Amino acid sequence: MNVGILGTGGMAAALGGAWTRAGHRVLIGGRNHERAKLTAESIGAAAHGSLEDAARHGDAVLVAVPAAAAPQLVSDLAGPLAGRTVIDCTNPIVATSDGLLLDEPMAGRLAAAAGGAHVVKAFNLCHVSIWTLHRPAFENVPLAVPYCADHPAAAAVTETLISSIGCTPAACGGLARAAYLEATAALAIGLWWSGGQPRAMFPPMGQVA
Numbered sequence: 001m002n003v004g005i006l007g008t009g010g011m012a013a014a015l016g017g018a019w020t021r022a023g024h025r026v027l028i029g030g031r032n033h034e035r036a037k038l039t040a041e042s043i044g045a046a047a048h049g050s051l052e053d054a055a056r057h058g059d060a061v062l063v064a065v066p067a068a069a070a071p072q073l074v075s076d077l078a079g080p081l082a083g084r085t086v087i088d089c090t091n092p093i094v095a096t097s098d099g100l101l102l103d104e105p106m107a108g109r110l111a112a113a114a115g116g117a118h119v120v121k122a123f124n125l126c127h128v129s130i131w132t133l134h135r136p137a138f139e140n141v142p143l144a145v146p147y148c149a150d151h152p153a154a155a156a157v158t159e160t161l162i163s164s165i166g167c168t169p170a171a172c173g174g175l176a177r178a179a180y181l182e183a184t185a186a187l188a189i190g191l192w193w194s195g196g197q198p199r200a201m202f203p204p205m206g207q208v209a
């Protein structure tokens with residue numbers, strides 16, 4: 001599959017590297033040509049270019065820029081993104097004295113900003129380091145990757161990208177539920193930072209009466 005990535009930072013390199021190893025043709029797109037080139041070379045990506053090049057390249061396009069920059073960027077690229085699967089991994093989270101809080105939910109904003117694109121929320125829960133692992137699995141269970149999508153074809157594209165890196169897709173409903181994934185990230189990241197173990201909170205199926 002052709003995958004365009006908007007951004008040249010940690011998530012672009014980690015997920016772009018995983019998809020490149022899985023055989024996808026990844027184009028790293030950045031506003032800084034040299035950084036796009038360096039990131040693409042560091043992961044052996046097929047190509048690099050501008051943000052618009054990435055938008056035009058992808059059957060799927062990953063938005064891997066800070067949440068604060070994402071709506072304007074997606075709006076600017078609405079033309080080239082039309083009809084494509086746009087995967088939003090951003091976490092619109094703000095640190096406060098009361099812990100991490102959610103800013104305005106993002107996925108719906110991106111869907112409105114992009115107009116004709118098929119926005120999917122996915123890959124926002126795990127730290128960047130997890131996506132650098134080969135086929136991430138914990139306690140012998142492949143990592144489940146939850147996603148929210150409205151459009152069936154975009155859901156199928158996302159499932160392919162998740163499965164191809166050895167993870168298990170977990171369909172969590174339509175984009176109206178994407179804010180729950182964002183809220184889950186705010187909660188889990190706070191727990192991880194404080195030394196807690198979010199994984200320990202959920203009993204395995206079969207133990208639930």
Ligand SMILES: NC(=O)c1ccc[n+]([C@@H]2O[C@H](COP(=O)([O-])OP(=O)(O)OC[C@H]3O[C@@H](n4cnc5c(N)ncnc54)[C@H](OP(=O)(O)O)[C@@H]3O)[C@@H](O)[C@H]2O)c1
Nearest residue numbers: 007008009010011064065066067069089090091124127128
């Ligand atoms: N890091 C994590 O563990 C993690 C986990 C899950 C989700 N996320 C989400 O993933 C997204 C990317 O995180 P990251 O860790 O990869 O960030 P990062 O390493 O700081 O990279 C951010 C990228 O966004 C680009 N950028 C910033 N403002 C931009 C703008 N206005 N227009 C175009 N490009 C812009 C930067 O380009 P320049 O180099 O030119 O500034 C850089 O390439 C964030 O929304 C974050 O919430 C991160």
